[in-house]
Amino acid sequence: MEDADAEDEAVETLTLRASGGEYSGITGTVVVTVEDTDQKGILLTPLLLELEEGGAAGTYTVALQSAPTSDVIVAITGPSAQITLDRASLTFTPATWDDAQTVTVQALEDLDTDDEQFTLTHRARGGGYDHEIADLEVRIKDKGEVVLSIYDASVDEGAGSVDLRVELNQPTGRLVSVMYRAVAEDAEAGADYEDSRGIVLFNPGSTKGRIRLNILEDELPEPDETLTVVLSGARHAVIARGSGRVTIQDNDAVSRIWIDDEVAFEEDGMVEFTVHLSQPSEIPVTIRYRTENGTATAGEDYRAASGLLTFAPGVVQATIAVELLRDEVDWRQETFTVHLQNSGKTRIEKAVAVATIREETSVRSGVLKAYTARFVRTSTVQIVEALHQRFRSRRDVSSCSAPQRAVMAQVWGASTGWDPSLGELLGGCHVSRDLGGLSVWGRGSFTRFNGRGEDVLRLRADVTTAMVGTDYRWGQRWLAGLVVSHSQGEGTFRAYEQSGAAQSGLTGVVPYVSVQGTDWGAWMAVGYGRGRAEVQELEGDLTSTFGAAGVQGEWTSTAWFGLNVHGDVLVAGAEVDAHAVRAQVYRVRAGLGGDLRVSDVIRPYVEVNVRQDGGSAETGTGLELGGGIRLSYPAWRLRGEMRTQGLVIHSADGFTEWGLSGLVQVGDGSKGLVVSVRPSWGPHQGGVLPRQQTILEATPAGANLHQIRMEVAYGVPLKSGVMRSVAGMTQLFTGRMYRLGTELRPRDYMSVSVFGMAHTHVHAPTGIGLNLQGSVRY
Numbered sequence: 001m002e003d004a005d006a007e008d009e010a011v012e013t014l015t016l017r018a019s020g021g022e023y024s025g026i027t028g029t030v031v032v033t034v035e036d037t038d039q040k041g042i043l044l045t046p047l048l049l050e051l052e053e054g055g056a057a058g059t060y061t062v063a064l065q066s067a068p069t070s071d072v073i074v075a076i077t078g079p080s081a082q083i084t085l086d087r088a089s090l091t092f093t094p095a096t097w098d099d100a101q102t103v104t105v106q107a108l109e110d111l112d113t114d115d116e117q118f119t120l121t122h123r124a125r126g127g128g129y130d131h132e133i134a135d136l137e138v139r140i141k142d143k144g145e146v147v148l149s150i151y152d153a154s155v156d157e158g159a160g161s162v163d164l165r166v167e168l169n170q171p172t173g174r175l176v177s178v179m180y181r182a183v184a185e186d187a188e189a190g191a192d193y194e195d196s197r198g199i200v201l202f203n204p205g206s207t208k209g210r211i212r213l214n215i216l217e218d219e220l221p222e223p224d225e226t227l228t229v230v231l232s233g234a235r236h237a238v239i240a241r242g243s244g245r246v247t248i249q250d251n252d253a254v255s256r257i258w259i260d261d262e263v264a265f266e267e268d269g270m271v272e273f274t275v276h277l278s279q280p281s282e283i284p285v286t287i288r289y290r291t292e293n294g295t296a297t298a299g300e301d302y303r304a305a306s307g308l309l310t311f312a313p314g315v316v317q318a319t320i321a322v323e324l325l326r327d328e329v330d331w332r333q334e335t336f337t338v339h340l341q342n343s344g345k346t347r348i349e350k351a352v353a354v355a356t357i358r359e360e361t362s363v364r365s366g367v368l369k370a371y372t373a374r375f376v377r378t379s380t381v382q383i384v385e386a387l388h389q390r391f392r393s394r395r396d397v398s399s400c401s402a403p404q405r406a407v408m409a410q411v412w413g414a415s416t417g418w419d420p421s422l423g424e425l426l427g428g429c430h431v432s433r434d435l436g437g438l439s440v441w442g443r444g445s446f447t448r449f450n451g452r453g454e455d456v457l458r459l460r461a462d463v464t465t466a467m468v469g470t471d472y473r474w475g476q477r478w479l480a481g482l483v484v485s486h487s488q489g490e491g492t493f494r495a496y497e498q499s500g501a502a503q504s505g506l507t508g509v510v511p512y513v514s515v516q517g518t519d520w521g522a523w524m525a526v527g528y529g530r531g532r533a534e535v536q537e538l539e540g541d542l543t544s545t546f547g548a549a550g551v552q553g554e555w556t557s558t559a560w561f562g563l564n565v566h567g568d569v570l571v572a573g574a575e576v577d578a579h580a581v582r583a584q585v586y587r588v589r590a591g592l593g594g595d596l597r598v599s600d601v602i603r604p605y606v607e608v609n610v611r612q613d614g615g616s617a618e619t620g621t622g623l624e625l626g627g628g629i630r631l632s633y634p635a636w637r638l639r640g641e642m643r644t645q646g647l648v649i650h651s652a653d654g655f656t657e658w659g660l661s662g663l664v665q666v667g668d669g670s671k672g673l674v675v676s677v678r679p680s681w682g683p684h685q686g687g688v689l690p691r692q693q694t695i696l697e698a699t700p701a702g703a704n705l706h707q708i709r710m711e712v713a714y715g716v717p718l719k720s721g722v723m724r725s726v727a728g729m730t731q732l733f734t735g736r737m738y739r740l741g742t743e744l745r746p747r748d749y750m751s752v753s754v755f756g757m758a759h760t761h762v763h764a765p766t767g768i769g770l771n772l773q774g775s776v777r778y
Helices: 363-392 402-416 422-426
Strands: 012-017 027-031 040-047 046-052 056-065 073-075 083-085 089-092 100-105 116-125 134-142 148-152 155-156 161-168 176-184 195-200 206-216 227-235 239-241 243-249 255-259 262-265 270-277 285-293 306-311 317-323 334-341 346-350 352-358 430-435 438-455 457-474 480-495 499-515 520-535 538-557 563-574 581-596 600-615 620-633 638-650 657-666 672-681 706-717 722-732 736-749 748-759 764-776
Touching: 040 116, 040 134, 046 056, 046 100, 056 089, 089 100, 148 176, 148 227, 155 161, 161 176, 161 243, 195 206, 206 430, 227 239, 255 285, 255 334, 262 270, 262 736, 270 285, 270 352, 306 317, 306 352, 363 457, 363 499, 363 520, 363 538, 363 563, 363 581, 457 499, 480 520, 499 538
Parallel strands: 046 134, 148 239, 155 243, 255 346, 262 352
Antiparallel strands: 012 027, 040 056, 056 100, 073 089, 073 116, 083 100, 116 134, 148 161, 161 206, 176 195, 176 227, 227 243, 255 270, 270 317, 285 306, 285 334, 334 352, 430 438, 438 457, 457 480, 480 499, 499 520, 520 538, 538 563, 563 581, 581 600, 600 620, 620 638, 638 657, 657 672, 672 706, 706 722, 722 736, 736 748, 748 764
8 A cells, every 4th residue: 555655665474375175274475575656855836936136025835745754854055145035944744744835035136237046955854855955946137227317407597496306217225325516517606506516315215316506696687507417426326317407597688579460361371470579689589489279270271380489689570480271161260379488588578479360252252152153053953954854755745743742731831841932842843845856845843952061161052943945856866956944042051150041043045966876875065044143142143154965875785684884074164253253063974874684574774873073062972873673564464663873972071862762563554453552762762663743742852761652543434534543641751641532534634633631740630631633734
């Protein structure tokens, strides 16, 4: 069996005796020798101890490897000049031999800067452990030299005294001392300061000291003067920076200094401040300066400046120049200041100067320019979009939703605040009549824009444009015509603390021409207009010109897909001569369109445009995406479409356009059963299929960010015309509207309807009404 000691056991003899059979009484012997496997030794943990000179103490443990036969004494020896031990020997008994005992070691400071490494020897005696030895390696990291430094100081002549800092780089357990003495330079001992010499003491653990010199004041104007305090004879430390300079600043002002306020126009690009000295000086006079924001902002309205201004001997006037920065929208009068400081031997009489930045452009004329640019851009886009529609279709058709919108204004006006203008009611109305090769057409357009500029200007306006045009087509290729337009704009603005109304009118003449090839087409239009523009009391004659052109063509076409390219450019300018207001805007677009001809039932399509907007309104580059899928299954009388369009990204902040709409319809025409569902999202939902707008769709522009329109109708043919029974519901974010009634269409161009209506709103009580409506389309 195993025991705890390390001694071999005595030899034992085993006797074996047999019984039974013919072996009865036979014996044998076996000699057993037991060799002990336990080893003797001293266990140290750890075997390496790392300490810092003069730092925290370290510890290690000592234990025996096996049980002794009697008490064991372990003696510890090492360099006593470098360390201290909390005990010099350890005693282990047969009962406590395996209990580890802890030894604490403290590294002492010395004068050298070298790291030390040595061995602690552990020697055992007694209990069978005689001559057992174990060594512990000890490494001491030297804390480095104790370094002493003195620092410069400056003082006003009238302060009476000055303190110079004297510091050690680290605490030490020894008393540190250093001698000092004052050495004259420009300053004179006994006249400018009291001569001084002495000793600085640092108690153990202290790192900060000071030398105080007494300063003498006089009544003589003079330059700044200096002296030096020199250290020497350091004990228990090394001098790193042995001299400190004292600057005595004269307080006897010989002259006064002041700075003038200034006024400058932003367009000047610079403002210069004049700084005055009351009398010439025989020595250079310097003064520090810096700019500080007022209502003007550094980096936006002016470039921050600071530095040292010097008056040469005999000079009594100097200038500080500050650069002015130009912006496009900030038309206010703004201010910033220049501050003088640290004048030395001069008395600052006026330390702050105010700079007033004025602009040749007033707030109202700036708003007039911004509003005119957006009004002209909006009206020009309305005309160009109307021409696009004209080039795509020359069918005899007329449509107008003004009656439906007027009814909706009465229904929704009280609960939503929707009060449409005449232009909003007539927006989207159009009429066309083909008289052989000559055609006459007209269209109304309504757009509301919100403009902004550099976070200080907000514009909101409604622009209505009425157009009447005539054109003539030669064969199937050429089309030329002339359109007369009148645009009216009414809006509001807010810039800084000012706000008010803005309005404008513009009548123009636009000749246009287009040519259509087999698989390509091109068009061009130019326009000239005159009118009036007004912002509050500021008004003047408005002149506008624009040019626009576009191309489109088929890139490739197969039985499975088609790909076309298109692009257009629009440039418009406006001028209000009475107030020197000139504005320009432009838009360039280019893109690709394609459709996948999967089958006659399903037809997906996509369009991608890149656009660049620039000029006096919102500017930047944008990406437009559009697409959808059309579904048509005549056998089931089923058709549908899902369409999305939008400006998905634009570098102009807050400039976004998007929309998503759909249609699922069973049945077509006006006869039989027709069920339709039309969901839509976004402010630019667009039409899905050509149709006349119903009363359910004529909802306020601000309320239709998300809509679902559902309608069930059944048409019965009459001897002349059709009678339809209709039930429908429109779901808006703010409420619902229901309708139930009958519509009579004796002719395709004539209809009479009677509907009962009910509407609910989250912020208004439920309302009901009766609507009688008749319409004639030509």
